[in-house]
Each structure stands twice: as C-alpha cells, then as structure tokens.
Amino acid sequence: MSLFHRFKTKLSYKLHIPIIFVFILGLVTVTLNAVHSIQKLTQEKHLEVQDTYQHYAKKALQTQYQIALTNVIAIANNSEIQQALFEKDRPTAQILLNKLLEQYTAYTDFHNIKIHLHTLDLHSFLRSWRPDNNGDDLSPFRYSLHQLQKTQKPFATIELGRAGILLRGLSPIKYQGKIIGSVEFIQSFDSIIGELKHEHQLKSLVLSPYDKTINYFNSPIMVGSQYVLLNGNLNTNQKIIQSLTDKDFGVLENKKPITKAGLYLTGIPLVDFSNKRIGWFLVADSLANVDNIIDHAQQALLFQIIIMLIIDLLIILLLVWILHKSIVQPISKLSTHIANLNTVIDDLDKLKQADSFKNHREDEIGTISKALDRFIKHINHLLQNLQKSNKINTEYLKAVDAGSIVSKATPTGIITYVNQALCDATGYSETELIGQPHNMLRHPSTPKSTFRELWRTITHGNIWHGLFKNKRKDGSSFYANITVAPIMDENGNIIEYLALRDDVTELVMSQKKLRKAFSTDTLTSLGNRFKLMDDFTPLEKAYLAIIDIRSFKEINDFYGYELGDKVIVELGNCIFDYFEEKGYEVYRLQGDEFAVLANGALITEEDFIEKVKNLPTLLDSNPFTIDDYTPEIDLTLGISTNIKDLFTEADIAHNTAKKLNKNFLKYSKRLKTSDEYKNNLLWTGHVKKALAQGRILSYYQPIVNNVSRKVEKYEALVRMATEGKKDKIISPFFFLEISKKARLYSKITETMIENSFRYFANRSEQISINLTADDIVNDEVVEYLILMLDKYNIGERVVLEIVESEGIQNFEEVEHFIRRLKEKGCKIAVDDFGTGYSNFEFLLKLKPDFLKIDGSMIKNIHLDPHVYNVVEIIVAFAKKNGIKTIAEFVSEEVIFDIVTDLGIDYSQGYYFGEPKASALPA
Secondary structure (H helix, E strand, O other): OOHHHHHHHOHHHHHHHHHHHHHHHHHHHHHHHHHHHHHHHHHHHHHHHHHHHHHHHHHHHHHHHHHHHHHHHHHHOOHHHHHHHHOOOHHHHHHHHHHHHHHHHHHOOOOOOEEEEEEOOOEEEEEOOOOOOOOOEOOOOOHHHHHHHHHOOOEEEEEEEEOEEEEEEEEEEEEOOEEEEEEEEEEOOHHHHHHHHHHHOOEEEEEEEOOOOOOOOOOOEEEOOOEEEOOOOOOOOHHHHHHOOHHHHHHHHOOOOEEEOOEEEEEEEEEOOOOOEEEEEEEEEEHHHHHHHHHHHHHHHHHHHHHHHHHHHHHHHHHHHHHHHHHHHHHHHHHHHHHOOHHHHHOHHHHHHOOOOOOOOOOHHHHHHHHHHHHHHHHHHHHHHHHHHHHHHHHHHHHHHHHOEEEEEOOOOEEEEEOHHHHHHHOOOHHHHOOOEHHHHEOOOOOHHHHHHHHHHHHOOOOEEEEEEEEOOOOOEEEEEEEEEEEEOOOOOEEEEEEEEEEOHHHHHHHHHHHHHHOEOOOOOOEOHHHHHHHHOOOOOEEEEEEEEOOHHHHHHHHOHHHHHHHHHHHHHHHHHHOOOOOEEEEEEEOOEEEEEEEOOOOOHHHHHHHHHHHHHHHHHOOOOEOOEOOOOOEEEEEEOOHHHHHHHHHHHHHHHHHOOOOEEEOOHHHOOOHHHHHHHHHHHHHHHHHHHOOEEEEEEEEEEOOOOOEEEEEEEEEEEEOOEEEEEEOHHHOHHHHHHOOOHHHHHHHHHHHHHHHHOOOOOEEEEEEOHHHHOOHHHHHHHHHHHHHHOOHHHEEEEEOOHHHOOOHHHHHHHHHHHHHOOOEEEEEEEOOOOOOHHHHHHHOOOEEEEOHHHHOOOOOOHHHHHHHHHHHHHHHHOOOEEEEOOOOOHHHHHHHHHOOOOEEOOOOOOOOEOOOOOO
16 A cells, blocks of 8 residues: 555554654754754854943943042032132142042042042133143033033033043032032043953953044054044053954944954943043953853753754654554544534534433543533523524614614615614605715715715725714704714625714804804904914915004003903904904904904005004094093004014014004014114123122112101112122113023022021011012022021011012912911012002902002102092002002102001102111111
8 A cells, every 4th residue: 555545544644644744844943943043142142242241331431430420529519629719729729639639549449530620710720630730711622511510510421631531520619509610520441441351351442533632642542543542551452453443433333343353342432421422432352252152152052952852752752652542543433423413513403402412432532522512502502692692782773773863874875774863863854865875964064085084994894983064954054973884794895884973063063152252352352362373374475463552551540440441442443443344354462452464365565554554543533532531542553564473573563663662663674683682691691790799789778657657667679789899789670671581580589588688687677578470480489488588587577579460370379379478477568559450359369468559659649639549549448458558659748648648557768768788777
C-alpha cells in the first residue's frame, strides 16, 4: 500500500505525518529564529552597553551638577561674603574665598575649584584664582549670568567660556533682602573623568568646539577638525584621539556607538542652560570587553535553544504515543455513535424535543455523548431565551415608537414606515408620507453638504447623529436631533434605514433668543461689542468710527447717573437715526462710547468720512433737553478704514483725538509715534533704579478730625527722589502709570507698606495705605502686606484705601481680602468717591469704615450748588450706613467750614498741611 493511500485511508497517518512535518518545520523555524535571535541579541547588547555607559556618564555629570549647585548656594548664603560684596571690600572677600578653597582642598576630592564673584551690573568683582584681575565687563559673553539675572534663582550649567567649557554653579547673592550681585562655583571635568575610571574602568574625553578666540590650554589637542580635547593632561588613550574623524560625530548624532581602533566609544552631548549643545562627553572602553559581554550572552542563548529543541522532541514523541492510544484506537468506535445524531441534527424541531443519549460509555465516546447531551439542552435553553428576547425586543420597539419620532426607509431613501409622532410633527398623514422620498421633509436652508455627509456615513454601515432643520406640510420649520441607523441582514447588507428624532425646536429658539440678548446692549437696545465683532469679521471691506462724549464724567457728577443714562439713550437714538440708511450699523461699546460700522461694499470711504464728520454739527443744531436740563454734548470721533486692524486702529485714532483735544481724527501710521514708547522706557528705567537704590519714598499728609481739629491720621503718598539729589522730589504723575504698565507697581506698593509701617510702628496715629484693584488680587502683595502687619504689629492703626474701584471685577475676591485684613484689625476706606463709576451699590457690597469724598467735588463745593447737593446726599447715605466720611482737597477755611457744617467727620488738604517726608511731632 502506497504512502499516499495510507495517508488517505489511515487515521494514524493523518495524525502522525502532520505531527512529524510540524516537528521538522519547527526545527527549521527554531534554527532560523536562533540565527535571527543571535543577531538581534548582538544589537541589543550593543545598545544595552551604550545605554549603560551613557547612564554612567549622565549620573556622574548630574552628581557634579548637584555638588556645584549645593556649594554655590552655600557660598551665596555666607553672610561674610554677602557683606564683603555689599561693601565692595575685595581684600576681605579674597581672604574668605581662600579659606573656602583651603577647606575644599583639605576635606574633599575637589582640588581644582574656582570661585568668581560678580557685581549686580555683571562686572567681575573677584576671581579666586586671579585676585588682581577684576572689574572687567562679563555681560557681552557670559550668557548664563543674564539667565541668572532673569530667573533670580540658583542653577547649575555647563558654559563655553574663554577657557573652553566648564561646569558652573551660579547663584544670586542677596544682602538685606535685595540682590547685590552673584557668585560662580566653577569645576573642571577632572573629578567626573576620575570617577568613571575608578568605578567603571572607563576612559573619558571632554570635547569643546574649536574656536581661535578661546584660550583652551598651552597646547590644545585637536580631535577631528571641529573639537578640542579639554582633558589632555589625564593620560587619555591616544588611539581614541587619533582615530576619531568628523564623520564619527555624525554617528554619535544618530545615537549609535563608534567601534574602531579596538575601542568602543559612545557619549552624551554637553548642553548649556538654554539646551544648546556646546561639546561632547565621550566614554570609551576596550572593544574586547564589550565583545566578551556579548559572547557570554550568545552562548547562554544557544544553550537555551538546544535545551528547548530536546524538550520539543521529547514532547513530540510523547504526543505521538498519546494520540495512538487515546484517539486513534477509540475513534473508530465513536463514528457509529455520531451517526445516530444525523436525523436529530437535520431537524431543528426534533433537536428541540431530544432529551438525551442513552447508555453512555465510560470512554471517549461516553464523554462526547455526554457533551452532546449538554449541547442539546443548551440549544433548547437558547431557543427559549430567543423567544423571550423577541418578545422583549417587540416591547422595546413599542417604547421607541411611543417616545420618539420614528420613520423607516428603503436603501434608496423611500419612506416605508412612519409613526403617529412624525405625522403630528410634520402635519402630513401616514398615507401622504409612505412611498415618498425622505428628502420631502428637508428644509431648503439645510446645506446639501450635510445630506452628502449623512448618506456617506449610513451607506458605509455607520450610524449618523446630527441636528436637522425640517419642513412641515404648511411650510413652517421645526428642529430635530436625528439618529439614522442602517439595519443590516446576516450578510452585512443594508436592508433599510431607521430614523429616530427628538423635537428640539423650543430649545433651538431659546438659544437664538439668548444669543440675541448676549449681543444686545440692555440700556440702548443697540448691538454691543460682541455684536460688532461678529458683524465686521466676515466683511471684506469696512469702515469703523468710535464716538464718545468729551467729559461725560462731569455730566454724571453734576446731573447724576440717572440723567447720564438718559443722555446715553438719547445719543444712541440720535446716532441710530442719523445712520439709518442701508450699509450702516450702530453699536454701544461701553459707558458713553458708541461705534458705527459701514459696509465697504455699499458705502464709499469718502461718504463715510463726510457723514461721520457732520455728526457733531447735527447735535449742535439739535441739542438734547432732558428733565429740563440741556447738557453740553461735545463729541470725540476716531475712525479707521483698514479692515485688517479695524477696531484697534479706530481705537488708537479715538484715544489720540482725545489726547490732542480734537473732535475728529482718522487713523494713519504716523499716529504710532515712538515718543510715548521712548518716554515709557525712560521712566521704566528710572523706576527700576529708584527701587534698587531705595529712592521710592513715603510722604505723609495729615488728616484732621473736624470736631477736635487734631491730626488723627496720615495718608502715605508715594514720591521718587532724583538720583544723586535726594532733595529733588518727583511727583507720581510722571512715573506711577508707567510703573503699572511695566509691572513695577506691586514693588512700589510693597515699598510703601514697608516704609510706612516702619515709620508709624512707634507712633499713635492711624496710617492710610493706597491699594488698587490689581494689588487686592495680587497674592504676593497681599501676603507681603500681612507679613508686614505681623512684623510691626500695627494692624489696629492701618487704614487700607481702595482706589480705582471701577477696576474691581470680582467682588468675591475683594470681600475675601477685606475679611482677612479686618481679622488683622485693619480698617477699609473707599477713595475718590463721587467720581467715575463710583456708586452706592459698591459701598453696600464692600461695607467700608471710611468714605473719602473726591477732591474734584470738595474744591468746588463753595462755588457750585449742584456739587454741594451731591456731597450732602453722599454724607447722608454714609451716616445712615455707619460710614465715617473724609473730605479731600480742603485748601481754605471757607471749604473747611462748609464740610464741617455738612457733618463730614475728617478733612485732608493743604489747609492743614502738604505731604512731607516726616509726620508732625506727636
């Protein structure tokens, strides 16, 4: 009998021959895999060795970083060095540095340490290794010192200097809380190289980029054409130096090792504080050592493969024997029992009725027959569950049909089913919808791209979700969230589409109303700033005018806020009527500020400018009369015609017109003069110097009790002394606003707090400190204020005056601030009340202890009855709410008599004393 015939008829051949074939195939596979594994192992071991050597280098370098950082911080915190640097006492500093270097030499392994002290302006103060060479300017080439000035925090780095690259620790030096200079702790790489040689028997090279301007050593050793060896005096293997070429550094760039001249070489780049590479730190070992490691790994792998092959062979032999005894012999008996199941399997009803097989044998057939019994019972159980599931699915479909707007359609989009909810939502009957294309419900405004995306999604068998605008039978529209799901047969073919909708018309309409309210000014019903931004964004050509009332603050002050609001409404109506023709839109931006937008496609630039220019003439010829008053309306107008920067340029033109006292100004590039910026930079520099040199001064103006006429309080006012002329004092008018833009204002606030608290710590009067809204929300300023209150124990005599109250946006933060400071005993005052946007609601929220009535009102109280009436109202309100009042700008006796008669509690002004550097004798 042929082998093929035996394979065809004998079950044993069918089982054994494939097993033998699999074994042979496995043997070949294992052999090929072994070759591949050895190659892969070699590569992995090379990478592992490279990673290990690089790790050693990184760890040694990081250790020196920490040593440099720790030592430089210790030196910077040495009080004797701090004092010597502050007093510019170079001999004392030299003695101190020599002691430190002696200690390093005596008690550590570091014998090549250099310490360098610098002044605040980055000049060399003292070099420990060259004490006679000092005073040179380091700023042109020592970029790490610039980084130190910027961060004001200690750090360690590697930097390329005039003697190559060195490891440096840098730290600012502070004296009495102020930075007076800095210090460097400088190391060479000798200790790192020694550590790698001693602990890991590795050779090291430190390479610096070659530069003719750098004094490397007496005889620099070149490595290739681009680098210089820094550690040439450490007996480095000359093979390494001579074998390296410029191409090898490209290999290192690709993070691969170099193997040549019997050496294995890898390394890590040396980077400075800005992560710029300034050299290489290379580690070398004998290639034989590396190969020896790999050979051991290869031998271990080959041994494992041989053991695995032997085990596999034994398993195959055992498997053949088990197959013969356990399967081949009993399988012939099994076939007759399997045949008895044919009639049952062919008929599902009989399978459902079948109970079990009888006379189970105690062999493999018995096991299979028992399994078949369990299988038939499981099938019966599944059939029962399937019937239950069909019932549940039917109930789910009823629930969906009752709770959603449902429709079905053919794969071509023809409607085959609708529920009553869809008929109610669309106004169509079931007979009108069945058989029609689904797009009959589509609203014409819905983009065709939306439908293309829907069909592309569902025809690929995916579910589509989205918001649709649909059309009813009567032509009206409704919105629905729709889910369209493809229904597939057992072969994955789409047989129909099911659409489920939720009517969200009411929600969509509510969102539209909300958006309209968000973009509409509540006082004038004009569009607001958000509406303006939305309107001009899509335009290709547009013109913009910004309009406001010059001195509108005075209208509020003298006529009251209620009439001021009426003026805004009347002006808005006037502007709206004036620009009513097509192509114009009118907006209210804020306060008394309006804007007019012209569509450049409908309005020419000349017509727009001419029409805007004529607006003030219209108001002059038709003045407003409101509540029997005729307020003076003097407009300032600024316009821009550049769509690319429309709003910004119009705003610049408008602000410049106000500064130049012009009614009308069109933006041009010449408005962006550099004079203001130069002035800002100049004064920013003055303020920085004044802060550093202690020339920010506190002047004190007395506040008098109107009943006793005694000085009970002082207000601290900021001044700046001229450099070199402390008797020449500069008004805050010149520097305070610029300091806010330059982010120096918080430092001025902290200086005022320190000066005032120290001065009044041993006096009995109260002292008032001005705080802006920015100060209140500045955590650093608040924490410094609390620290000084605790330091001088002065909280019960401190009054915190809140200025620029219109800048307060989050009253929760302010209320939290007031609670914290009142716990320290402080009082709260509101400054400049009665001007700007100050209002009584603001007072009710803050609940201050004092209310300072603005001097612009007090100085005219004896001349203007309207001002007198306003102040009288403010005083009455304050008394009713238990708030003490202070009158500012009390400059003469007649004003003092009036404010006293009105019941104002305190007075402040030149009538009692101008601000001075010292308070009156106690």
